[in-house]
Every structure is written in structure tokens, then in C-alpha cells.
Amino acid sequence: MAKIQRRGQKGAAKNYITRTQAVRKLQISLPDFRRLCIFKGIYPREPRNKKKAAKNSQGANQATTFYYTRDIQYLLHEPLLNKFRDHKALAKKIGRALGRNEISDANRMEKNLTPKMTLDHIIKERYPTFVDALRDLDDCLSMLFLFANLPSTETVPPKTIQLCQRLTHEFEHYLIRSNSLRKSFLSIKGIYYQATIQGQDILWLVPYKFVQRVTGDVDFRIMGTFVQFYTTLLGFVNYRLYTSLGLVYPPKFDAKADEHGAELAAFAIEGRNVAAALDDKVEQPAAAPKQVSATAQAEADKLLELPSGEEPTSSYATAQENPSSNPKDEEEEDRQDGELDSFPAPIDPESDVLHQPTVSASTAANLFEPFTIYLSRETPRHPLELILRAFGCKRVAWDTVLGEGAYTSDEADRRITHQIVDRPNLPLPPVPVEDEETAAANASMRLRPGERVPGRIYIQPQWVWDCINAGKLLRADLYAPGATLPPHLSPWVKAKQGEYDPTKPLAEQENEGEALAAEADSDDEMADENAGSDGEEVDGVRGDGEARNLESKLLQQGGKEVVTGEGMDVELAESDDDEDEEADAAKDEEFGGFTEDEEESESEDEAARHQRELAAEADGRSLTADAGATPAKALRKKEAEKAQKAISRQRKEAQEETDRQKMMMSRRKRKIFEKMQYSNAQKDAEAEKLRGKRRKIEKGQAKN
Template structure:
């Protein structure tokens, strides 16, 4: 007789463990268990059947893998947590005896320090693994760097997050690794490419943040502790890979005065291992900026961008003696051994990335006080600009020039249109202008300077080339700011394309007849377009492949043929009656069309004689555009319905769901086109 197996000792009941059982097994509190799971990257699991996993009559709600909990038994942090618990008992006893000095001494001398270095090495065995997990870390640290100091979020944590994020931004500026950015309602999205890994993170706007009471900052603080350790390791590796000393020198006084990026002083190492000061990101590096700007302006226009990029690369190599694998490394060239073989395409991404990374190098920017200074300074410097100035009231350290400086080529403003300067009233004998400084009135343009709105910077870097400045002039209606990560598909609404290229045939017919285009859903021929692959939808193509491979006792090729005619005339007539006369007599249809046209012409003549707008009383309610559907479209619709009847039930339900979702998408795009059509008509009427 087989041995009776005890319940809960094998299968899924053995593979899973509840949270309360895990806490009792580790002998720690629930808060420490949560911190430990966050540090180690262990998360709850959802079993297929909670009833089979649970050992009690009432199924639990939170389960973990038993192997994960067994792995936590050997974690060194458990000893630290127990030491913290024992110290808390000693401090509470001292406070109970009113021994405040002893309690403070115990807290100052015996508080255990948690080190997460070994956890970083365990979770990320290679540096590429750490880069792949950097998205959430950057988003969390940038969020805490912009939070106000409260009792839940101490100022020390905020300062640490600000320092680490600014160090990371300095690396992106130095290597020109920033690729894209997008302004959204949540904040500013950035994407950078580091060692072949695309990193995307979100930075909130610098508004006055109000922390809600429903947010558990204890759990978020645990994530911040782990992410600060992770970003510290990554910054050290990134800085040393390009020959810089980490951590860079930090000037606290400049930071208090609003320098931000300019408060850091980068240091490089020469071939002998000695440290050389390369200068701050703004002040010391700008000492050479004027000479370089004069040299670039003296060159011909066609030679300025390329020559500036080459000279900038030479200057960086001469100053620091470093090698940048992000911008200066050449890709391998692939050659074929066999001469008769196909030619292999050669990579050219390095040259394109290098040219795009130095997009703003020949320019000098001035940021007005109403613009987001930090984000604009970071972006323009990451794309090659070394000369950025702003008003001294926003922070004197790091600013390059004043607003009246004649060396400024672009000024970014976010205010109504600025007037042009008025001609001088005198000959200028009394008011002598200083060299390099333009005297002007407040809120007045400087001749020879390009004024653009902040969106021009984002659209230029996303497009990889400089956009037209006149489209982004102060007070102008800006072009649509589109996400660089959304790829337009055929059939979707594209605000950058002309409306005539996106309108459907039904909308064009209704617009030609002077009717109001009303979008009630998808076009009537949408099903035929989906099944025949006219729109190029991937779901429709997958459906056709499934239909061809289906062995349900049907021949798909026979269903797809359009030239096939029914053998029995009575059967064909019955089918025509069943489908509501889609394939009626062509001659009768022509006669009805002629009669309808005659009645419409007579009604128009009568209305014109009475002085009213022409009215067509015989026009159906659905509109003449739908009534003029051709015979080919009707046959295609009939073919679709016939093929749907031959589908299995599962495939037919899937197909109908696909058609419904596509109809909803078409309805939304139709509404957007109708809204744009109305706006364009209103603008045309206003001009007229």
C-alpha cells in the first residue's frame, strides 16, 4: 500500500509561501521584510490557483516563492536589522529612565550602517545589466531632487539626489549621449544612449510640489536608498571610462547662488596618472569660448558646422587626452570574402550621432527669465553649445553673458511678440555705447539676433536638424509638438501632414457636395479593407494567414475567388434576395440614378427661382456619398460576409473584435480630421 502523502508538502503548496509565514521564518518585522525584499528585488507572485497553494481554508492574498525566502535567510542585512531592533530597545529604556544623554550617545555611536554594495554586485553582475535597470532609478531620483524638504523627506536625501543627477547630466553633456526629449503633461522625457543601451527617464517640472498624505514615503525612501547606491556606482564607472576623476569637485557656495550645473568642476587624468583641472562646466570653459566663436564666425558659412565639430573634438582631445567611445569610436567595416556575394551594408550611425550631438555648437544662447533654465541649459550643452547665458538674478555663477551682449546669436523667450527697436532720437554723441554691448529699451528686440520659443530647441533635437526659426517666433502659433517615440501608421491621424492626404474617399465626396462630414464610426468599406489588407494592418494579415492554415473543412482559395459564379441560377437569385439586393440589375440602378439626378435638378431650379438655397428633397438621410457606392465595393462587402460565414466561431469572434477596435480608431481619427477641417475653414473665412 502506497504511503499517504500529507497535504501541503508537495506541488504548488511547497513552491509558494505566504507573507506571514515568510516574516515568521525570517524573524523580522513586516517593515524590515519589505525593505529587504526591495533591496534584493524579490516581489510577490500570483499562483494559478490560490486554493491549491493555501494550506488553510481561507486563501491568503500575498504569496512568495519559497526559494526566494530561503535565499533571504543568508542575507547579511538581517543581522543589521536585528542590531537596529536591539538598539531601539536600549534607547527606549534609557528614555524611560529619563537618561537623554545616554540615549543620544547610544544612537550616535552604536547605530549600524547599512551597506548595499554587495547587493548591487549580486543583482547586476555586468555593467550593461545596471544600465538596463537605470530608467526607474533616474525617474525616482529626479523626482526626489525636485521635492520640498519635509519631515518625511529630509533635506539630506534631496541634496544627495540633486548631486547624483547633476553628475549624471554632466556625463551626458561631455559625451553628447542625449538623443531625444519630449515635453508632456507629466514632465520632460529624456532618452540617452550609453554603451548601446537606450535609457528613458522622466523629470518633473519645477513647480511648487505639494506632498499628499496618501503617499507612503517610507517605501519610496527605501527605493531611493537603493537607487542612490546604484547611480553612484554607475557614475563612477562612466566618469572613469572617459578619463575623469569621480566624484567631481563641488562648490557649495556656487550652488547656493543658483549655479546648478556650473557648481561642478571636472578633473581629468593625464597619461602619467596625475590630476588635471579641466574647468567648470560654465565659467572656466567659457574663457576659451570667445576666441572660438570669433574663429567660427570668420569662416565661410558652408564650413562653419563641420569645422566647428572637428575643432571641438580636437580641443577636447588636447585638453584632457581622453578617448570617447561614444562619439569618436569608429564602427567596424564588414567585407565579404566571396566577390560574387551580396554587398554588406556598412554601419554609419557613429557619424550621424556625432553630427547631431554638436547641433548647437556654433551658437551662443541667452535664456530669458521666464523659460525653464535648467532643462534648456542641459539640452543645449548636451548638443554641443558651450556658451549659455541668463539673467544675473537667476544665479550669477555659471552665466556666460548678459542680455545686451552682442555675441548672442539665439535668445529663447516665452512671452508675447517683442517689438523691433525704434530709431535713435539723437546722433548718439551723448550716449556712447560700450564695446560689445547694445543699448536698448526694455522688452525690445536686438537687431541681428534670432528670437525663438523653447519648443524650437526640443523640435530641433528630435528632428536631428535645425528647424525654421520663423515658425517659433515670439507670439507665433507653434507647430504640433509630437512625441519622437510614436511611429505613425497608415490610417492614423498625422497633424504634420496635409489634410487632403489623410481624408477618406467618403469624406472627400461629402465635402465636395457641401455636406457636413459626420463621423459615426468606421467607413462602410472598412471590413473589406481589413480583410484584403488594403490598410496594411498587421492584425488583418495575421488573420488571413490563420484562415489559410485553418483545417476546418473549408477551401479558402475558393472563398477568395471573385470570378466564380453560382451554378444554379435560382440559388444565385435567392442569395441576392438574402443579401438585400447588393448585386441588383445594373440597368435598373442606372435608370434610378438618372431619375434621381433629374428630380434633383428640378428641385434646384425651383429653389433658385424662389431665391432659396438649393434643396434636394429626394436625397436619402445617409447622404449621397454613401448612396453612390460603386458595384465593386458592394461585391467586396458581399465577399467579406460570405467569407465570415465560412470561418470557425472562434476566428469569427476574433475577427469581429478586430474590426470593432479598428472602427473605434477610425472614429477617433475621423473626429480629429473633422476638428482640423473646421479650424482650417474658420481660418480661411477670417482671412477672407
């Protein structure tokens, strides 16, 4: 006889457990259970059938939270459970002491008997390798940078804010020393940064330094638990990163300089076994001396014996003399560290093009190296200082109002090559002519707001971000004070095929006949505006006062007939001329009549003309507006109409072919294909709308 399977011992009922059951099994409180799950990286799960997972039909509802049973069993052996229980026991003792009014005993127990929790073993457990920690660093940096900019409240203690600030500044120092920063973007939420560390791309968000208002609808207990875990993680990562560069961790911190706003300058970075501070160059870790082969030593001796004017032979000649050597290996050895490979363009133009890397370690280290940049008081000092130093600038100056640690605080210093300003370009009154002695005496004085120093380049802050995203120095005149800045585009958004790309010219993205049709529409709009602006009434249009007077006069005259039609009043010939009538009748008898095609084309032309007359009458436009158009406009309009007809014919043929192919599909595939067509049509319409906006902007700029 087979063994009887009891209910709840198999399937979803065995694999899932509710939160209430998990808390009872672990014998801890619900807040401690939440903290433990955050530390261990255990999250709720959604079963396919909640009724089966809850073991009965009544216990499952929308608010029930389920976990994997194996995850809860895994938590039974966690050392932090003992710490949580010790906390609970201590809380009972302190409450009992306070109930007996023994305040000194309660303070003593809280100070001496509070158990200390460390999360080091959890960090090593969740991240067995350093690359795993780097991959999970995005949320860590975003959270810590957020708490570093929050004000201190009851829920956010000052010690937590100071710890977050110290760890984030240490990480920024590593970015500066290793030139690991690659891209940055100014958004509404804040400033996005991306760094490449040991082949891993790390992206995080830093909020702007505005006054933050802490609301009550945010649960800072949950966020504080994440901060406690992330501070431990970033401390491990910073230690590993500093030691990889041969630097001492933690760096020396000057509290007095930090109180005066030094920020990054409050840290003194030192190398191992070196008493003095290192220079701004990155110090590589000391490596064991390598043994030089005899062949390489012989080649070096030959080069030393060559005369000063003679050059060594080429790699091809060396390869002919020594066939065992590989020129590719020599090129790889000669290549500098941090250089990026460039991918050749594919032969097939329709194939996918590999993205060419723009910023390498060597580019980041030398982009702003030859410059001395001064930051005006209205510019954001900290993000600009970080980006400039991370991309090679060793001389960053600012006013003393922004804090300590500047290269120089004299705005009139002649060594300054670039000045970043973010104020309008206001005209200044002329400066009186001074003698050489007076000019030399006033050279070190503070400049007036908006005063320019001859020979210095003035730029707006966006120039720095656009330069690092492009990987090269851009034209400074496009970012001059008061100039209309180029669009600041996200470096991570790459336009796909068929979508609007703001970096490419408009002519490369337009569809066939789109420009001609848009130009014809703009000409029609201008003609309508001109016709409406004149305000003149046209004779013969039904509804005009002068047309009615003219009609009544013609009706009173004798010998003439006036036929009133729709849109125009046409005066016919005199009825007394019988000879003309006979001649017309003879011509009609001689004429054999129209063919069917001619009759159809004539009727179509009359219908189109009649439709245009009705539209013109309804809009109040002049019927002779087309007659006054220039030949160039008329030619463009005809070309646009021809192109539009050809495009509509092609679309119709393509639609017919698509319909024939859809008939061979199954119902399911046909529905999917129709959804795909609908989404593609929406994307094309949105791209065409954006191109139309750009076309109007470019036309307006061309007119100005």
C-alpha cells in the same frame, strides 16, 4: 507500499508562502521585511489557486499576499538580516535608557552604536554586468529627479534631497560631455528625456520646477527605501561612466556657487592626472599605442612623397593594384565614431520601411555649436541649458537673476546670435535718436522688456525641443515671439498604417472620395446658413402666411382650380379649353406607355424630389436654393454623390465577400474576427474625425 504523500508537501502549497509565514520565518518586523524585499528585488506573486496555495480553504482571501518559497529561502542567508536585528536590539537599549531618563546615554548609543548598512553587494548581485544596470536605469532616474525637486519635510530629509540633486547633476554632466542625449518632449507630467548610452536607450521623466505640495496619502517610507537603493545604483553607474571618459569621479563641487544657483556650473570636471579643468570637448580614455603594420607605413610614405597638386589614386585603383585589400574595410575604418547607417528604401512599396535614424553622436555634438544663445528670465533655464550644452552649444548666457555660471549676463552683448523668449510680442514706443557717443555708453545697459537687438534671432523655447527631435535646425520664423507654434509632437509615437498622422499632408491620408464628400457637406452647410440668414419667406411653402393668403385668393377666383398638395400649391390650367383636353387625349392614345425601368426611375425621382421638399419645409429652407447654386458647386456635388455611390457599392461588395468568408470560419474564429473588425472601425472613425478637424482648421487658416 507507496509512500503516503502528506498534504501541503507538493504543488502550489509547497511553491508559495504567505507574507505572515515569511515574516515569522525570517524573524524580522514587517517594515524590515518590506525594505529587504525592495533591496533584493523580490515581489509578491499571484497563484492560480489561492486555496491550494494557502493549504486550506479558510486561510485564502483577497487580501492574502503570497511569495515564492524559494525567494524567502534565498533571503535567509542575506547579511542585511543581521543589520536589521542589530537595529532592533539597539532600539530596545535606547528605549530602556529613555525609560530610566538617561538621555545622554541614549544619545551616545544612537550616535556610536548605530549599525551602518551598505548596499554595494546587492548592486553587484542584481546587476552582474554594466549593461544590466543601464537597462534598469529608467525608474532610477525618474525617482531621483522627482526627489531632487521635492521640498524638505519630516518624511523627506534635506540630506536625501541634496544627495539626489548631486547625483542627477553628475549624470547630466556625463550627458553633456558624451553627447548622449537624443530626444526630449514637453508633456503635462513633465519633461521626458531619452539618452543612448552604450547602445541602451534610457527614458526618464523630470518634473517641472513648480512648488510641490506634499500630501499625506503618499507613503514616503516605501519611496524612501527605493531612493536609498537607487542612489547607490546611480553612484555606481556614474563612477563607471566617468571613468570610461577618463574623468575624475566624484567631480569637485563648489557649495558656495551652488547656493547662488549655479547648478551645473557648481561642478568642476577634471581629467585623470590633470590639474586644470578640461575644455568642453569630450576626452577619450587613454589607450595603449597600437603597432603600425609595415604595409600601412609604406602606404603613408607614398602619400607623403606625392607632389602637392597630385591626388592619391581612388579606392578602385588601389583594389586593382592590391587585390587582397577590401574597400569595405577601408570605408569602415574611415567612418567616424557615432555615425549611423542609412537603410535603403525597399523595392516593394507595400513592404515595411525601416526607420531611418535622425540623430547621431556627430549631429548631437554640432547642432548648436556655432551659436551663442541667451535665455530670457521667463524661460526655464535648467532644461534649456542641459539640452543646449548636450547638443554642442558652448556659450549659453542668461540674466544674473537666474543664477551664476552664465557665459555672459549682458543681454545687449553683440556676440549673442539667438535669444529664447517666452512672452507676447508687444509693440514698443519709438526709441529717440541718440548720438554715437550716447549709444556706445548705453550699449552695455540692460535692455527694456521686449526691446529687440538688430541682427539677433528671437525664438520661443519650443524651437530647441523640435530641433533636437528632428535632428536638424528648423526655420526660426515659425517660432518667432507671438507666432502660432507648430504642434509639438512626441518623438516616440509613430503612426501606424490607417491611423491619423499629423506629420503628413492631409491629401495623403484621406480615403477615396472623403475630400469630395466633406466639401459637399460644407457647401450644404454654407447654403443652409445663407438661407437662414436671409430670413425671407418663400411663397408656396405650407405654413407661410403669404402662401395662405395666395391660396384663399385663388380659391375665390372663378374658372381656375387650385390643387393643394404637400409642400407646394400648384395652379392647374383652365378647364374651359376643350380643344386642349382633346389634344392631350389624342397624345395619350398615340403614346404607347412607359417601360418598367422608366416607370421605376420616374417614381424614384419623384420620391426623392418629394423627400427633398419635405426636408426643406421642415428646416425652413428655400426650395430654390439649389437653383441659385453656382455650376461649380453643383458639379462638385454631383461628383461627390457619384464617388459616394461608388464607394458604398465597393463597401457593400466587400462586406458581402467578408460575410461569405465568415460562413466558413468556426464560431471562435468568427467572434475574434468580429472583434477585430469592430476595433478597426473605431480606429478608422477616430482617424476620420481627426482629419475632419484638421480640414476645418486648414480652411479657416486659408480664409484668414
